Amino acid sequence: MDFNRADGMDGEAGIMGTLQGKVAIVTGASSGIGRAIAERLAAEGATVVVNYNQSADKAKAVVAGIEAKGGKAVAVQADMSRVAEARRLVKEAVAKFGQLDILVNNAGLFFPKPLIETTEEEFDRIFALNAKGPYFAMQEAAKVITDGGRIVNISTYGTHLGFPGATAHLGSKGALEQYTKGLAHELAPRGVTVNTVSPGLTETHMMSDPFRQVGIQLSPFKRIGVPKDIADVVAFVVSEEARWMTGQNLHAGGGVVM
Template identity: 45%
Template sequence: MNKLASKTAIVTGGSRGIGANICTSLAAAGAKVVVNYARNQAAAEEVVSRIEAAGGQAINVQADVSLAADVRKLFDVAEQEFGQVDILVNNAGVVHYKTIEVTTDEEFDRVMRVNVYGTFYGMREAATRLADGGRVINLSSSAVRMMLPTYGPYCATKGAVEQMTRSFAKEMGPRGITVNAVSPGSTETEMFLGNNESEKIERMRNLAALGRLGKVEDMGPVVVFLASEDGGWGTGQVLPVNGGTA
């Protein structure tokens, strides 16, 4: 499958979980992949090694997406190594499970800076540096459409991502660039399983019509579809990938 042959993709937060699967899925479809990480270089190198072992091309690049200068550097390195960037996947994110009452200023600022500012900085670079006909794919969350206690600050960030997705789609449409969001449900990632008690995990599993949590392998193929010509007529959309949870 070479739907993305000759394309270059940047995936923020690509070293683990959903991001890692997105990286390997894009590479399997023929794209050259820039695997971004913030701190875990070893995990990013492992993703690159898997891609290269399968015959693909990838590099890892350290960048903190909450910093505008780091996001510019991410595009700089991608262009130096692989040429013009065609696909941006804004996947990097942090979770926050606390009630609004007890959330501190510092905690709220952190989740906003990574989830909202990071996505904004990526789209702002893409506005002038992405190839015509390119693709921007943002990661949201199906929790946005659910009334879940302790999810308020996190859902606020993902609601912002969804609205920026719609506006940016209108702005980029004249250049043939599509902008969409993927909205996973509860997924078996280190981030989700490590931040929730077993009772809550079981409750989220039972909410899905298909009766299970998502797997990281459920997400990559959807991103490949949106990044390819097959998904070229959809833009400004939020695509739930949640097994019928919401």
């Protein structure tokens, strides 16, 4: 077993297989953190539903990359800010693969605007994607998810730090974190765990140079995160080894303190 490989694959044995036979949905998986999560879960043997909204070509490339390594994936378009589409995504996954074991609510928007400048339309837009869509995806998933299944919500380390100038954003992710705690109780009798993973500043399309420089300065590791840093944490949370952990928020933020 080669622990140094960055792609989650075993150089000699191919797919490692801790998630063999599982079906996972990863929302917003056409790029960034979602893409890395989809690739990581596929490398563990899960069949992955790669959700995207606008970037069909990128989603197809993610699927092709997974298949090229011997994994199984399918791209499914759904706008996760729309409740009907969030429900459809879950239904399509179950219709296609007969089960659902893992839901990762990753699709989200960063909205760095202070309260005083935020319009009602902007507030509704940010909450629709970061909070409302994931809520109803979880509701649909809760109806069908396999006993012992896993739900992971991707929030932000910013809620922990009180990241300045993004009040509505923090509120929407804060809501998601509270859904985690509530649903963890509701699904525990079936052995389903529900947890939050909160990335710190991570090198994706969301990143800009000012935030990158701040992140490098604040982290004791003197770098910002890369998507794989987050995907590896998610891979643990969805594993059998994490069965005793539910309703928690794992801060994957590179040790940043403010």
